[in-house]
Amino acid sequence: MIKKNSIKISKLIKYYNFINHNFMYDNKPINRYKNSDKLLKLKKLYSALSNIKNCELKKSATNLVFSDGNPNAKVMLIGEGPGSNEDKEGLPFVGRAGQLLDKMLLSIKLNRRNVYITNVVNYRPPQNRRPTEIEIKRYYPFLVKHIEIINPKILVLLGSTALNAIIGDSEVISKARGKWKKLKIGNCNTDVICSFHPAFLMRQPEQKKYAWVDLKMIKKKLLEFNIKIEKK
Numbered sequence: 001m002i003k004k005n006s007i008k009i010s011k012l013i014k015y016y017n018f019i020n021h022n023f024m025y026d027n028k029p030i031n032r033y034k035n036s037d038k039l040l041k042l043k044k045l046y047s048a049l050s051n052i053k054n055c056e057l058k059k060s061a062t063n064l065v066f067s068d069g070n071p072n073a074k075v076m077l078i079g080e081g082p083g084s085n086e087d088k089e090g091l092p093f094v095g096r097a098g099q100l101l102d103k104m105l106l107s108i109k110l111n112r113r114n115v116y117i118t119n120v121v122n123y124r125p126p127q128n129r130r131p132t133e134i135e136i137k138r139y140y141p142f143l144v145k146h147i148e149i150i151n152p153k154i155l156v157l158l159g160s161t162a163l164n165a166i167i168g169d170s171e172v173i174s175k176a177r178g179k180w181k182k183l184k185i186g187n188c189n190t191d192v193i194c195s196f197h198p199a200f201l202m203r204q205p206e207q208k209k210y211a212w213v214d215l216k217m218i219k220k221k222l223l224e225f226n227i228k229i230e231k232k
Contacts, residue, residue, distance in 0.1 A: 055124035063090035076152035087124035159197030
C-alpha cells in the first residue's frame, strides 16, 4: 500500500510539474486547485506550446516558460517574455524584475498564490530582446486561449508588449496606463488595466509613483468586485 501511494504521489508531482504550476507549497497540497477541467485545458495548452514547430524562439531557448500562480485566481498578469533567469527556471518573473513584481503585489496584499502570471511569448527571445511583431502574432492565439481558460475578472498588462498584443499599438504605455477597459478576449469578458513592466521601473525608478497609482486602482477594483483574496 505504501509503495502504491508513493507511486501515485510521484505521478501527481510529475503532472503538476508538466504544466508548470506551483501546486504545492511547503510540501502540503493546495486544496483550492480542484478544477480538473481547467487543469486539463492548461495541460493541453502547455502541450501545444511544447510542440510548436519552426519557432526560432523555441530553438534558442532552454525551457518553455508557461505560467506561475493560481489557475483559479481572479487576477491575471501578462508580461512580455522570459528573460535569462526565467528561461533557466521555467517560470515567469523570477529574476530581479520578478522580485520587484512580488513587492508590488504584496503592497496590495496579493502574491503568487492568489494571482496568475504568464507572458505574451513563452520562450525567451535571444539577448532578452523584445519579441518581434511576427513572434507576437504567432503566440497570440495561445495567449487568447490562456486567458479564456483562466477567465480572470481583472487582467493586468505589464509593459508595452502586452499592451500592444492585447489592445493594439494605437497608444503608448505612458498614455494607456492607469485606465480601465472592458474587453472581450476570446470568450472571456474582463476588466483590463495597463501598467509599467517591473523591468522598466528598475531602469526608471521615478515612474514607480505611477505604478503605485495603478496598483491602488487594482486594489479598488478588487473591492468593487468583492473578490476575496486567500491569505495563505
